[in-house]
Amino acid sequence: MGEKKMADKFKAPRTSELEFGGSLGALLLLFVMPGTVLYLLLTCDTDDASVLRLPGPLPPLESLWSPYAVTLLLGWVSLQALLYALPMGKVTEGTTLRDNTRLQYRINAFHAMLVSSVLVGVSLLLKLPLSYVYDHFLQLAVSAGLIALALSIFLYIKSLGAPETALAPGGNSGNPLYDFFIGHELNPRIGGFDLKYFCELRPGLIGWCLVNLCFLMAELELRGSVSLAMSLVFGFQTLYVMDALWHEEAILTTMDIVHDGFGFMLAFGDLCWVPFTYSLQGYFLVTHPQELGTAAALAIILLNAVGYIIFRGSNSQKNTFRRNPADPRVAGLETIPTATGKRLLVSGWWGLVRHPNYLGDLIMALAWSLPCGLSHILPYFYVIYFSALLIHREARDEHQCMKKYGLAWQEYCRRVPYRIFPYIY
Known part of the structure; x- marks a missing residue:
């Protein structure tokens, strides 16, 4: 009887305060978030880049979808997953969870950035066409959105078998749509591989830097030199990402880690929204020089x-x-x-x-x-x-x-x- 009371104490309470407009808001955001990415990239690709004017009809399916783009992104995520799993960097403990346990995290995102930078440097020496990213940016964004959706479906199905002590305090409403969007499980893991922690900093954030470098290379190919405006954007944002990776341990106390579950909101945000909207300045400068x-x-x-x-x-x-x-x-x-x-x-x-x-x-x-x-x-x-x-x-x-x-x-x-x-x- 005492053990049952103790187990009940550690259960995630039902989420009574729904954010983002509840289930209706979650439903709308499932379409608004991908739609915003698509709208911004299509608008940026027009001559006047005016957000007050619709960019026209949707391009044909072949310009939105590419199996090669999906393969390229999956390869990038797999590389970052491999670097995350390598025994480099220290291991630290997160905050105390509801059941009084503390998860362990490997702090090596900065190491992953350094290794990724060396690999990108080798690709530059080999004269690989990094401008491909700019030329197929829309296809890559759509592919990232689909990968995030597939991951979100997997996460929700996985969460249905998770113990109640592992559920997120903000994503345990009992409404499948809302919990799918917010995230039902707090720290979904496969073995010791923490899916939320991995996605929070690595593929999207390091990818943001890589995307900016590809824009810089596209501008170099197009005009023969790199503009001061592009250099500043690239430098500022690279500094920001490097700072985040250097202080990786600090993320363990943020709301994303300690309160929010891992669902569509964070999965899409980490894998698609960050690298494809935060890099909008560089994308704009390639075709709209300043x-x-x-x-x-x-x-x-x-x-x-x-x-x-x-x-x-x-x-x-x-x-x-x-x-x-x-x-x-x-x-x-x-x-x-x-x-x-x-x-x-x-x-x-x-x-x-x-x-x-x-x-x-x-x-x-x-x-x-x-x-x-x-x-x-x-x-x-x-x-x-x-x-x-x-x-x-x-x-x-x-x-x-x-x-x-x-x-x-x-x-x-x-x-x-x-x-x-x-x-x-």
Whole structure:
């Protein structure tokens, strides 16, 4: 009897608060997310690249689908899976789960990036046509979407046989459509291979860098040189990805890992949305070149540096405090005690706004778009979308923190009234 009560205690509760408009919203997003990727890429491929004008009828099926594109993507994912499984890098433990266990994770994404870079360098020496990615970008995007859909179906079927202790607190509504979209199982694994953790940083994020390099090579082939605008976009975004991979361990405490299940939302986001919409600036610049003066370039570099300093400084401060509050780098910061025994930072970066990392992220996002000029809104899709995403995520964070910390969180919000933008929001 006691064992049954203990098992019930560890079960994931039914999800009562449905996000994204519930099952109807999930159904719409199943079509809106792929449709947005398709619309953006088709629009970017037109002469005027106007988001206010429909790009015309859908291209014929053969221009959307290619078995070779699917094979190429599966090869890329398989390479990253092999690198993830190799015994390089350290092994660390994630946060404590509902059943008081902690999963182990291999931290080697930066190693995978280095090995991938060497392989790409060899392909350049062999003069392999990397511009193929630009020439068949639409086919690759459609293929990535189909792979993400197939993975999502597999994940949901697998989750039906998972123990209740393994289900996601946000994806256990009992509605199959909603749980399929949000993700029913929290940390789906095949043996020791963590599917969500693998997809979160590796094939899509490292692929984003590779895609940008392919755009750079396409511009080089088309014009005989690489533009300053393209160089800035490539450099900024590569720095961002390398930073994420270098600080890979920090992802283990994010909402994606500790709260959200692994379903269509994250699978499509990781494998299709990230590499095929975050790289939109580079895709735009190949066929819509922009002249960028030295003064403007220096101003954009400065803006990106400010964003990066805020982003990295706040994240490092938070991660250092979580690991060891007595660390000399954070020991002098003011905190608020909570009923859970944890303390909330209320000074340093986290005394400026409640989410300084989001502020830095958005400043960098603007810097990535500015090299594309001011005549088109399309290259600014990322910063517009990311603003909406982070404002929504901030609301989700606040809701979870209110439930977890109660009065302490209310005091923190009183002490730090601005959410993301100082004196604005």
